[in-house]
Amino acid sequence: MGGPLRILHVVVNMNRGGAETLLMNMYRHIDRSNVQFDFLTCKEGVFDEEIRSLGGIIYRIPHITEVGYRSYMKGLERFFVQHAEYKVIHSHMDKMSGFVLRAASRAAIPVRIAHSHNTRSEGSVPARLFKWYAGTLVESAATHYVACSSAAATWMFPRNKKKSTVLPNGIASEQFAFSIETRSRLRRELNIPEDCLVVGHVGRFAHQKNHTQLIDMFCLLQNKKPNSLLVLVGDGPLRTEIERKVSELQLDHKVMFLGVRSNINEMMQAFDAFVFPSHHEGLGIVVIEAQGAGLPCIISEHIPAEVDMGIGLVQFFSLKQVDSGVDHIIAAAPRGAREIPEGALAQKGYDIRQTARQATELYLSQFEVTNEDANRVYAHV
Numbered sequence: 001m002g003g004p005l006r007i008l009h010v011v012v013n014m015n016r017g018g019a020e021t022l023l024m025n026m027y028r029h030i031d032r033s034n035v036q037f038d039f040l041t042c043k044e045g046v047f048d049e050e051i052r053s054l055g056g057i058i059y060r061i062p063h064i065t066e067v068g069y070r071s072y073m074k075g076l077e078r079f080f081v082q083h084a085e086y087k088v089i090h091s092h093m094d095k096m097s098g099f100v101l102r103a104a105s106r107a108a109i110p111v112r113i114a115h116s117h118n119t120r121s122e123g124s125v126p127a128r129l130f131k132w133y134a135g136t137l138v139e140s141a142a143t144h145y146v147a148c149s150s151a152a153a154t155w156m157f158p159r160n161k162k163k164s165t166v167l168p169n170g171i172a173s174e175q176f177a178f179s180i181e182t183r184s185r186l187r188r189e190l191n192i193p194e195d196c197l198v199v200g201h202v203g204r205f206a207h208q209k210n211h212t213q214l215i216d217m218f219c220l221l222q223n224k225k226p227n228s229l230l231v232l233v234g235d236g237p238l239r240t241e242i243e244r245k246v247s248e249l250q251l252d253h254k255v256m257f258l259g260v261r262s263n264i265n266e267m268m269q270a271f272d273a274f275v276f277p278s279h280h281e282g283l284g285i286v287v288i289e290a291q292g293a294g295l296p297c298i299i300s301e302h303i304p305a306e307v308d309m310g311i312g313l314v315q316f317f318s319l320k321q322v323d324s325g326v327d328h329i330i331a332a333a334p335r336g337a338r339e340i341p342e343g344a345l346a347q348k349g350y351d352i353r354q355t356a357r358q359a360t361e362l363y364l365s366q367f368e369v370t371n372e373d374a375n376r377v378y379a380h381v
Contacts, residue, residue: 004032004033004034004035004036005034005035005036005087005088005363005364006035006036006037006038006057006085006086006088007035007036007037007038007086007088007090007363008038008039008040008083008086008088008089008090009023009037009038009039009040009090009091009092010039010040010041010089010090010091010092010093010097010100011023011039011040011041011092011093012041012042012043012063012093013041013042013043013044013045014039014041014045014046014047014048014051014058015045015046015047015260016046016047016260016262017204018117018169018281018282018283018284018285018286019092019115019117020045020047020092021285022117022148022169022170022285022355023037023092024047024050024051025170025171025172025352025355025356026170026352026355026356026359027051027054027056028054028172028352029172029352029353029355029356030356030359030360031360032054032055034360034364035359035360035363035364036055036056037051037054037056038056038057038058038059038086039051039056039057039058039059040059040060040061040079041058041059041060042060042061042062042063042066043060043063046260046262059079059083061075061076061079062075064096064099072099073099073103076099076100076103076104077103077106077107079103080103080104080106080107080109081107084107084108084109086109087109087110087111087366088109088110088111088113088363088366089101089104089109089111089112089113090113090115090146091104091112091113091114091115092115092117094116094117094118094121094131094135094156095121095131095132095134095135095138095156096131096134096135097114097115097134097138097142098133098134098135098136098137098138098141099134099137101114101137101138101141101142102137102141104141105141110143110366111143111144111363111366112141112142112143112144113142113143113144113145113146113362114138114139114141114142114144114145114146114156114157115146115147115148115167116145116146116147116148116152116153116155116156116157116164116282117147117148117152117282117283118152118155118156118280118281118282119149119151119152119154119155119280119281119282119304120155120208120279120280121135122206122207122208135156138156138157139157139159139160144165144362145157145160145161145163145164145165146164146165146166146167146362147164147165147166147167147282148166148167148168148169148282148283148285149166149282149283149304149306149307150166150304150306151282151304151306152282152283152304153166165358165362166306167355167358167359168306168348168349168350168354168355168358169283169285169288169350169355170345170349170350170351170352170353170354170355170356171285171288171289171292171345171350171351171352172352173292173345173346173350173351173352175265176265176268176289176292176293177292177293178269178293178294178338178339179269182266182269182270183269183270186266186267186269186270187270190231190256190270192229192270193227195227196227196228196229197225197227197228197229197272197273197333198228198229198230198231198270198271198272198273199218199221199228199229199230199231199271199272199273199274199275199329199333200230200231200233200267200268200270200271200272200273200274200275200290200295201214201230201231201232201233201234201274201275201276202233202234202264202267202274202286202289203233203234203276203278203286204234204235204236205234205235205236205237205238205239205241205242206236206237206238207238207279208278208279208280208281209234209236209277209278209279210277210278210279210300210319211232211238211242212242212245213277213319213322214230214275214277215230215242215245215246215249215251215255216322217275217277217322217325217326217329218230218251218254218255219249219251220322220323220326221326221329221330222251222254224326224330225330228254229254229255229256230251230254230255230256231255231256231258231267231270231271232255232256232257232258233258233259233260233261233264233267234259234260235259235260239257243257264286264289265289265293268289268290268292268293268295269293271290271295272295272296272333273295273296273297273298273329273332273333274286274287274290274295274296274297274298275297275298275299275325275329276290276297276298276299276300276303277299277300277317277319277322277325278299278300278302278303279300279302279319280302280303281300281302281303281304281307282304283303283304283306283307284299284303284304284307287299287303287307287314288307288309288345288350290313291309291311291313291314291340291344292340292345292350293338294313294338294339294340295313295338296313296315296328296329296332296333297313297314297315298315298317298325298328298329298332299314299315299316299317300316300317300319301316301317301318301319302319303316309340309344309345309348309350310344310348311340311341311344313340315328315332
């Protein structure tokens with residue numbers, strides 16, 4: 001009997017980001033008798049305990065911001081030499097994957113997958129320049145190119161876009177199906193009146209997610225719909241700044257900051273509309289989740305068109321005309337019973353079972369796996 005092929009996923013940490021959520025969704029649904037996931041990280045994450053419970057191994061090396069470029073590269077190269085039993089490296093660091101995959105290439109690891117989850121780098125000008133340099137190494141160091149959308153593939157693999165595989169950000173659709181009972185319970189727990197128009201957003205408080213304009217939109221909405229509420233789920237470096245803006249606009253009693261939540265599927269039930277005004281996204285898995293819950297989505301035109309499942313729930317708007325986004329919110333919500341066509345997610349490729357199968361086929365198509373391969377990994381634990 002052959003043992004599972006152990007895939008080493010490389011991330012900064014396993015917290016509740018879009019790429020990490022996709023990874024955990026895949027991990028829960030793959031056949032772990034054939035494929036097992038392990039993780040190379042730099043920091044602790046909220047999913048660590050679950051990963052270990054599913055049989056995964058978590059390794060850590062210091063982050064580049066902690067030890068500098070030279071020490072980080074030495075740490076990567078030392079790790080891959082010491083763990084040459086891994087035959088597949090799957091990196092989710094966007095442009096920074098260039099460093100990871102170059103180190104894996106030097107260690108002669110045969111399958112090196114670069115996975116693009118975005119369409120633009122974040123950070124200061126020096127940080128973006130550094131990421132650009134790292135990105136120049138990706139296409140030569142990778143053996144396989146994977147992206148969450150065609151736009152993400154174009155950004156990360158400009159010379160190899162046609163060779164890339166789009167792996168949809170699948171979700172477990174049954175977890176997001178609309179439930180009036182869950183909606184009522186969540187609203188009671190949050191002290192939200194049933195007749196209140198609730199606008200929801202899920203995302204990290206960072207420039208990319210554009211909370212500043214989201215607050216501006218909600219301020220305009222308040223002028224037209226005073227009985228409305230904005231619920232913000234997530235955390236991040238700009239949270240304090242956004243809280244200050246809300247206070248200055250005297251909207252404290254109208255905006256709820258809920259922090260990081262593990263029950264996003266339930267939170268979607270409590271919303272009447274989902275607003276996502278990002279400056280850029282690789283895809284935007286939360287928009288898929290919102291549609292899975294039958295929720296009207298008012299989203300920035302900078303989000304890839306593939307995110308629209310074609311069931312009449314998505315409205316794009318220009319960030320230069322946020323008032324049109326506000327009009328879309330008013331027109332879209334509330335919808336009453338929020339049912340979506342059966343199989344809508346699967347037809348667009350956003351069912352996690354399809355995603356897990358597609359990833360498994362990519363991994364297993366490379367070579368035969370033996371128990372000896374799997375056992376050599378455990379020997380290093």
